[in-house]
Amino acid sequence: GPKVLQIPSHQIIDMGQMVTLNCDPVSNHLYFYWYKQILGQQMEFLVNFYNGKVMEKSKLFKDQFSVERPDGSYFTLKIQPTALEDSAVYFCASSSTGDITGQLYFGEGSKLTVL
């Protein structure tokens, strides 16, 4: 089935450093999402992105977070500077209104550990 690729799968950084998480969405998808999950618990919505713009963001999407997808390349989540509470697994997802099911397809996640 359709694949969403995420790079890196795991990153360990020191608090205060910058991190960029990369996502290669399904090729014909138009909507992109980032979710945060801690310890296999709730999948918490961070942000969604359509047509080059942030459509909606949650309270978890702090000022230190930013997203972009320059010229159809990777959809990225940047955190600068990182904090201890940013340690989590970050899932990228994509969907398309053209897909008959309209479902979200998730990547395998990027596990971020902030020391």
Added chain:
Amino acid sequence: QQKVQQSPESLIVPEGGMASLNCTSSDRNVDYFWWYRQHSGKSPKMLMSIFSNGEKEEGRFTVHLNKASLHTSLHIRDSQPSDSALYLCAASMGYQNFYFGKGTSLTVIP
């Protein structure tokens, strides 16, 4: 405020038994409901979706939806140990803005 509430938080059923999971949205703007299954250490995969009032069955899995109360339920019959996972309910406004509940952790005991 949590847009999607799931119950129970955890559920243990014997192999071959029936598992019933519940989900309700407090946001009257949602119109589609989705059930995702996430095995430990993996990404969520869509299990079933339901958009209209009534029931939908696929193999051992049945979902119900009551749009008036924004309540959906997932029932798994003849549960197998491989069904042990975190079950996430999501509600969306069309194909946008997917909101997830906290999940129900299902354990099927052989």
